[in-house]
Amino acid sequence: MDEYIVEMRHVTKRFPxxxxxxxxxxxxxKGEIFALLGENGAGKSTLMSILFGMYEPDEGEVYIRGQxxxxxxxxxxxxLNIGMVHQHFKLVSNxxxxxxxxxxxxxxxxxxxxxxxxxxKGADKKVAELSRRYGLEVEPTQxxxxxxxxxQQRVEILKMLYREAxxxxxxxxTAVLTPQEVDFLLDIIREMxxxxxxIILITHKLEEIKQVADRCAILCRGKLVGTYDVAATSTSEMxxxxxxxxxxFTVDKSPAKFGAPVxxxxxxxxxxxxxxxxxxxxxFTVRGGEIFAIAGVSGNGQVEIADAVxxxxxxxxxxxxxAGKDVTxxxxxxxxxxxxxxxxxxxxxxxxxxxxxxxxxxxxxRYYQEPYCVKGVLHRDKFDEKSRELIERxxxxxxxxxxxxxxxxxxxxxxxxxxxREIELDAPCIVFVQPTRGLDIGAIExxxxxxLEERDKGRAILLISLELDEIMNLADTIGVIYNxxxxxxxxxxxxxTHEVGRYMMGVKE
Amino acid sequence: MKEKKQSALTRAxxxxxxxxxxxxxxxxxxxxxxxxxxxxxxxxVLGKNPLAAYQSLLQGCGMLPKEKYAGGxxxxxxxxxxxxxxxxxxxxSLAVAVAYxxxxxxxxxxxxxxxxxxxxxxxxxxxxxxxxxARPLVIVVCMAVGALAGSLIGFLKYKFNINEVVSAxxxxxxxxxxxxxxxxxxxxxxxxxxxxxxTAEARLTLQDVRxxxxxxxxxxxxxVAVAAALALHYFINRTRTGFELKAVGASKGAAVYAxxxxxxxxxxxMALSGALAGLAGATYYLGYLGSIQPKVLPSTxxxxxxxxxxxxxxxxxxxxxxxxxxxxxxxxTYMNSSIGVPQEVSSLITALxxxxxxxxxxxxxxxxxxxxxxxxxxxxxxxQA
Numbered sequence: 001m002d003e004y005i006v007e008m009r010h011v012t013k014r015f016p017x018x019x020x021x022x023x024x025x026x027x028x029x030k031g032e033i034f035a036l037l038g039e040n041g042a043g044k045s046t047l048m049s050i051l052f053g054m055y056e057p058d059e060g061e062v063y064i065r066g067q068x069x070x071x072x073x074x075x076x077x078x079x080l081n082i083g084m085v086h087q088h089f090k091l092v093s094n095x096x097x098x099x100x101x102x103x104x105x106x107x108x109x110x111x112x113x114x115x116x117x118x119x120x121k122g123a124d125k126k127v128a129e130l131s132r133r134y135g136l137e138v139e140p141t142q143x144x145x146x147x148x149x150x151x152q153q154r155v156e157i158l159k160m161l162y163r164e165a166x167x168x169x170x171x172x173x174t175a176v177l178t179p180q181e182v183d184f185l186l187d188i189i190r191e192m193x194x195x196x197x198x199i200i201l202i203t204h205k206l207e208e209i210k211q212v213a214d215r216c217a218i219l220c221r222g223k224l225v226g227t228y229d230v231a232a233t234s235t236s237e238m239x240x241x242x243x244x245x246x247x248x249f250t251v252d253k254s255p256a257k258f259g260a261p262v263x264x265x266x267x268x269x270x271x272x273x274x275x276x277x278x279x280x281x282x283x284f285t286v287r288g289g290e291i292f293a294i295a296g297v298s299g300n301g302q303v304e305i306a307d308a309v310x311x312x313x314x315x316x317x318x319x320x321x322x323a324g325k326d327v328t329x330x331x332x333x334x335x336x337x338x339x340x341x342x343x344x345x346x347x348x349x350x351x352x353x354x355x356x357x358x359x360x361x362x363x364x365x366r367y368y369q370e371p372y373c374v375k376g377v378l379h380r381d382k383f384d385e386k387s388r389e390l391i392e393r394x395x396x397x398x399x400x401x402x403x404x405x406x407x408x409x410x411x412x413x414x415x416x417x418x419x420x421r422e423i424e425l426d427a428p429c430i431v432f433v434q435p436t437r438g439l440d441i442g443a444i445e446x447x448x449x450x451x452l453e454e455r456d457k458g459r460a461i462l463l464i465s466l467e468l469d470e471i472m473n474l475a476d477t478i479g480v481i482y483n484x485x486x487x488x489x490x491x492x493x494x495x496x497t498h499e500v501g502r503y504m505m506g507v508k509e
Numbered sequence: 510m511k512e513k514k515q516s517a518l519t520r521a522x523x524x525x526x527x528x529x530x531x532x533x534x535x536x537x538x539x540x541x542x543x544x545x546x547x548x549x550x551x552x553x554v555l556g557k558n559p560l561a562a563y564q565s566l567l568q569g570c571g572m573l574p575k576e577k578y579a580g581g582x583x584x585x586x587x588x589x590x591x592x593x594x595x596x597x598x599x600x601x602s603l604a605v606a607v608a609y610x611x612x613x614x615x616x617x618x619x620x621x622x623x624x625x626x627x628x629x630x631x632x633x634x635x636x637x638x639x640x641x642x643a644r645p646l647v648i649v650v651c652m653a654v655g656a657l658a659g660s661l662i663g664f665l666k667y668k669f670n671i672n673e674v675v676s677a678x679x680x681x682x683x684x685x686x687x688x689x690x691x692x693x694x695x696x697x698x699x700x701x702x703x704x705x706x707x708t709a710e711a712r713l714t715l716q717d718v719r720x721x722x723x724x725x726x727x728x729x730x731x732x733v734a735v736a737a738a739l740a741l742h743y744f745i746n747r748t749r750t751g752f753e754l755k756a757v758g759a760s761k762g763a764a765v766y767a768x769x770x771x772x773x774x775x776x777x778x779m780a781l782s783g784a785l786a787g788l789a790g791a792t793y794y795l796g797y798l799g800s801i802q803p804k805v806l807p808s809t810x811x812x813x814x815x816x817x818x819x820x821x822x823x824x825x826x827x828x829x830x831x832x833x834x835x836x837x838x839x840x841x842t843y844m845n846s847s848i849g850v851p852q853e854v855s856s857l858i859t860a861l862x863x864x865x866x867x868x869x870x871x872x873x874x875x876x877x878x879x880x881x882x883x884x885x886x887x888x889x890x891x892x893q894a
Contacts, residue, residue, distance in 0.1 A: 014881070058881065312766060333768030344766060353760045364756075364767040373749045380747075 004063075005030040005198050006051065006167060011060035013046055015408075018399055020046040022222040023060070028167075028200060033193050035201045035209040035230070037242055038219035039412070039440030044202045045087075047219070048169050051200075052084045053077035064167075083160030084169040089152050093145040097138055098124045101159045130161050134191050148299075150181040157188065168192065169200045174208060175438045186212050204242070204440045206235045218242050239441055253452060256476045259288030262339075262460035263309065263429045268318035270304045277316070278304045280484040286460040286477075288428065291451065293463040293475035293492075297504050301484035302464045303345050306433045309462065310342045311335045323428055336365060341422035345433040345464075351418040352406050359387040359402035362421050394420035395446075412443040419447060429460045436470060448474060468504075472497050480504055519879060526876055534826065536872050537819055540865035541833065548858040552850060562850050569843025570836050581724040593714050593728040593797050595835040597622070600734050600789035601813035602831050603741055604782045606822045608659075608673075610745055611778030612758035613666070617677030618786040619810025620684040621658045625651035625787035626794030627688045627704075627801060631696065634707030634795060643711040644729070651791035652784040658684070659783020660776055667772040673779070681806060689803035697803070704801040713796035730792035735828070737785065742824040754778050786810065812838070815859070819866045834859055 004027035013021040020043045028034045036044045049055050051062060056072040063069065064080050077084075091100050102123045109119035127140040136154045144152060153173060160168055170189075174182045189199055189212055201213060209216050209230060216233075218225040218241045225241045263286040270279035279301040286292040294302050307313040309320055311332040319328045323339045330338065344350040352361050363372055363383050371382050387402035396416045398404035406414060415435070422430060432451060436444040451474060455461050465471050471478060472492070479489040480503035488495075488503045526535045549559035567573040571587025578584075601618050608615035629650040633643050662680065665671040696704045709716065715727040745751040756764040757774040765771050793809060794801050816834050820826030841855030 014884075056878075310766075331768070331770070332765065336768050342766070346762075349760065349762045350766045351763065353756055353763045355759045356756070360752075364763070367752060368749050376749045378747055378749060378752055 003027075003029055005065055006200075007063040007066075008047070008051070009061045009063070011047065011050060011057045011062065013043075013050060013055060013057050015399070019222050021050070021057070024219070024222075024224045025060075026217050026224060026227055028198060029215075030198050031193060031196050032214040033189060033199045033201060033212050035203060035213035035216035036219065037204060037206070037209060037216050037238060039204065039221075039242060039442050042219040042242075042440070043222040044219055045171055048084065048171065048200065048202055051077070052082060052169060078163055078165075081164055081166040082169070083163060083165030083167070085153065085156045085160065085171060085173060087171045087175065089156055091144045091152060091155060094143060096141050096143050097147075097155050097158070098127050098140040100144060100155055101127055101140075101162045105163070127158060127162065130158055134161065134188055134195075136188060150177055150184070153177070153185070154188070165197075167198045167200065169202070171202045172204075172438065173201070174203065174205060182208070206238055206441075209238070210235055242441065253474070254456060256291075256455070257289045257458075258476075259290075259458055261285045261287050262323055263462060264319075264321040265305070265309065266319050266321075268305065268308060268320065269316045270301070270308045270313055271316045272304070278484050279308065281318070282481075282484075282486045283318075284479055284486065284489060286429065286462050288458045288460050289455055290476045291455050291461045291463055291474050292477045292479065293465065293471040294479045294481050294486075295465070295468060295471045295500050295504055296481035298466050300481050302481050303433060304484075305481075306342070306344070306431050306462070306464055309335075309431055310340060310344075336425070336427070339428040341365075341425045341427040341430040343418055343422050343430070343432045343435050345437070347411075347414055347418055352414055354407040355405060357402065358391070358396070358398055358404045358406055358409070358417060359383045361406050361417055362387045362390050362402070365421060365425055390417075390420045390424060396420060412439050415439060415443070415447070419450060423450060423454060427459070429462070430454055431462045431464070433464045434466060435463070436465075436467065444470075468497060468500060472500070520883065523876065523880055523883060532873060532876065533821055533823075534829075536869045537821065537826070537830065537866055539872065540819070540869065541862055543865045544858055544861035547861050548854070551854065551857065555850065555854075557848060557850050561848055562844055562854075565844040565847045565850075566836055566840030566855070568847070569840035572836070575843075575847075581722075583721075583723045585721065586723050586725040589725045589727060591835065591839055592731045593726050594839050595831065596728050596730045596734045597789040597793035597797060597807075597809050598813065598816065598835050599738065599828065599831045600730075600785050600792060601809050602816040602820065602827045603734075603738055603824060604785035604789060605813045605817040606820070606824060606827055607741060607745070607754075607785060608778050608782035609817060609822045610751075610758050611754045611774055612761065613663075613673050613775065613778060613782075615659070615662070615677060615779065615782045615786070616674050616811075616814065617658070617662060617680050618782075618789065618813055619806040619808075620677070620681035621655045621783050621786035622790030622793060622807050622810055623688055623801070624658050624684045625655040625790035627691070628654045629711075629791060629795055630704060630707055630801060631691075634711045635696075635705065636711070637708055638710060640710040643708070644713060647711055647713060647791055647795050648730075648733070648788065651787035651795075653787070655787020655790060656780040656784040659779040659781070659786065662783075663776040663779030666779075667775050685804065685806050688801070692801060692803040698800070701800070703803070706799045707795050711795060712799055713792055714799075716799075728792070728796060730788070730796050733788070734792070737788070738824045738828045741785075745824070750774075750777065789813075812859075815863045819863060834862070837862075 006028040009025050011021050011024045024047060036048065038044045046055065050057050053072045053074045053076050061068055092103065098120060106118040107123055109117055111117040124140040131138045136158060138151060138154050138158065144155065173185060177185060186208065193199060203209060213230045215227060216230050217227045218238065220242060266283045268279055268282045269277055272278045282305060284292060294305065296302050304313060308315050311330060315328055319326055321327065322335060325338055327335050327338055348354060360383065363386060366372055367378065372379055384402050391402060394416050397413050398409050406417065419435065435447050451461060451463065463474060475492040477489065478492050478495060478500060479486050480500055481487065482504065526532055552559040552562050564573060568575045569587065570591040571584045574584050601622065604618050605615055629647045632650055633646045636643065638646065658680065662673050662676050665676045666673045692704045698705045713730045715729065717724050718727050745755060753764065753769045754774050754777065756767065756769055757771045761771055789809065793807055812834065816831045817827060820830035837855045837859050841852045844850045844855060845852045
């Protein structure tokens with residue numbers, strides 16, 4: 001058993017109502033890239049949180065370098081040279097990169113030979129050195145608030161390297177990155193392997209595993225399906241094992257039957273908080289029965305279009321017409337009543353109230369209507385009744401049914417709850433922003449099916465996504481946005497993936 | 510995996526603390542218990558008998574009989590004067606709670622109490638109107654003034670994004686000194702150096718009422734305060750407006766997305782909070798005291814923050830926590846005079862209570878861990894059998 005640097009034997013971890021890990025055993029060799037694959041809620045993150053000491057397993061043992069782990073705490077894990085890059089970064093935004101990295105283990109020095117102080121300059125040098133060695137390309141004196149997501153992630157990686165981590169855990173590292181940034185990250189990971197680090201990659205993106213991983217373990221509903229050699233296993237085989245059945249990568253789509261225009265956006269411009277124009281003179285029309293997709297690299301103004309349509313940010317100029325009515329100046333609720341459903345990008349800060357129950361969240365757009373609210377008094381029994389119906393219909397899984405606090409639910413089920421709530425509104429126009437971000441194949445398939453169903457019911461659908469595959473699979477019409485401008489609008493069948501990709505990079509004709 | 514066998518004591522403790530729902534009141538109770546023990550240790554160090562001390566706290570509030578009473582006094586009069594001081598504390602704590610539910614921290618309750626009480630004193634308190642008109646008018650004026658003062662903070666927050674804590678503290682100072690100026694210039698009683706006492710007709714606490722041959726106070730506001738706690742509980746949990754208010758407090762982004770007018774909710778919460786603070790001012794200055802001491806903010810408004818936290822910012826919880834904390838603060842005087850424990854000790858016990866209450870999250874996490882362990886151990890035994 002000495003060949004394994006990490007070994008987990010018969011690990012079981014239970015949460016109220018759910019067995020997150022059920023008798024999982026696996027071994028990871030020194031110097032390999034080991035991928036952990038599974039759907040949302042399959043127990044990947046829990047398993048790695050145990051390894052990183054954030055949870056104690058209910059049963060089973062963990063061995064690091066052949067030594068049984070007795071104390072479970074992140075500090076102890078750090079002592080064992082284990083590091084973890086979390087999905088949500090843990091950085092102080094007004095500190096520099098170096099300050100963030102040395103936080104908690106500041107190198108001491110003596111000012112004038114006596115006064116204790118922190119040796120920031122020395123640390124800067126060390127950070128720059130590390131950054132160069134692994135090709136991370138960061139400037140140690142920059143502040144976190146000036147960095148984009150990809151750079152912040154690299155700071156997290158540097159933090160681990162600075163602490164001399166030998167075993168590095170990445171929790172869904174590519175979920176927040178653009179395709180180019182993903183390539184860059186995978187290069188860094190390869191470089192780390194070359195230098196003898198052991199890497200564990202939690203992901204549900206098969207192509208990434210195929211690209212970098214040596215071996216992968218597949219989890220399905222808390223149980224280990226098996227450990228596979230990546231080179232000898234095909235992606236479709238992995239996908240099938242992950243969801244427990246065969247998965248089709250393309251979507252069955254019936255020909256579109258376009259109806260009358262439902263959402264009409266004309267010369268829309270939006271300014272951000274700093275007064276910069278982020279959406280610049282954008283016009284488009286979405287007809288009933290049509291999926292109009294806006295493709296683009298993250299941060300080119302697509303989210304602002306959706307927020308402007310929903311009324312969350314004001315339009316600087318232009319008009320928005322919804323179901324025949326000018327709603328440019330209407331409130332959020334007036335637009336919802338006029339017939340707008342909205343699945344927002346940020347499900348935790350926008351789409352849900354995490355500390356409310358599932359029932360309250362499922363009724364977040366209807367709580368003020370009869371029969372849920374009569375003369376200003378809420379009828380909780382009606383809330384619960386409706387919620388149980390939606391939970392059943394949309395297969396939302398949670399520990400305690402409609403009384404579950406949403407914070408404790410998995411990301412996939414949180415998204416299901418939002419989709420359920422919005423579809424149930426029966427609105428003629430539905431805006432989906434990044435509807436499948438961070439979801440697993442099974443859930444993605446499910447949501448794609450629902451989007452198509454709504455389209456076939458004659459609803460107008462505005463789809464904003466960073467996943468080009470998703471857009472190519474679903475859209476009837478594609479608009480490509482670059483730098484706040486709609487560069488090209490055309491029927492989906494008239495453009496190839498390659499062409500859309502070129503427009504996304506700002507290349508005209 | 511440490512295979513520690515859980516002792517019978519641990520298991521009994523887990524059983525008492527109950528499930529997560531029950532923990533929302535067993536944990537504060539546990540905090541109270543711990544602080545009483547800590548207080549007892551402190552008194553032993555001071556060489557006093559803690560049991561006698563705690564007994565004297567209750568005696569001071571008319572919940573246990575004292576050894577002897579002065580003429581015209583009795584347990585009943587002590588209880589009534591306890592209710593008299595409990596009333597403003599309850600109102601003030603509810604004021605903190607309603608703002609807290611909307612995600613706002615109203616640290617200006619003291620200032621709102623003061624301005625409400627002052628305006629009511631000079632408009633109604635000295636007017637000589639008959640009681641039937643004067644008393645309801647006091648309540649209305651205090652609520653209205655308090656609500657206006659609260660709304661001002663809410664308005665500054667939503668219009669200019671000024672942090673409510675900062676503006677509330679500044680307003681506290683402004684009210685305190687402006688009102689002192691007016692009292693000292695126009696309304697001061699040269700002997701007491703306080704404002705002139707309001708007329709008996711306007712006062713919300715009846716003085717020297719003869720009941721069972723005893724001379725007692727009758728705090729009329731007490732009934733209103735308990736009713737307000739119940740009404741607030743209903744408002745927050747069962748009404749549409751309360752739901753919106755809580756939604757804004759729990760996640761402003763999501764509330765706006767759901768179509769809630771967040772600015773309206775903020776204004777409403779602050780107005781409501783201010784109105785309740787105004788009621789606290791009414792029952793404090795035109796009830797309990799009858800006059801206003803210049804240059805002093807009532808400590809009630811600050812203690813209320815602590816009471817609110819101990820009561821989980823739930824109106825029913827606050828009913829219990831304000832009851833308890835008032836016993837300790839009010840009973841402290843008698844504890845001092847009867848067995849010589851310094852009055853500061855009662856403040857200390859209150860502080861300890863809040864300290865332990867603030868550890869609630871930690872206690873909750875520990876309970877959860879022990880419980881998970883117990884469940885695992887039980888399952889293993891089951892498998893072996």
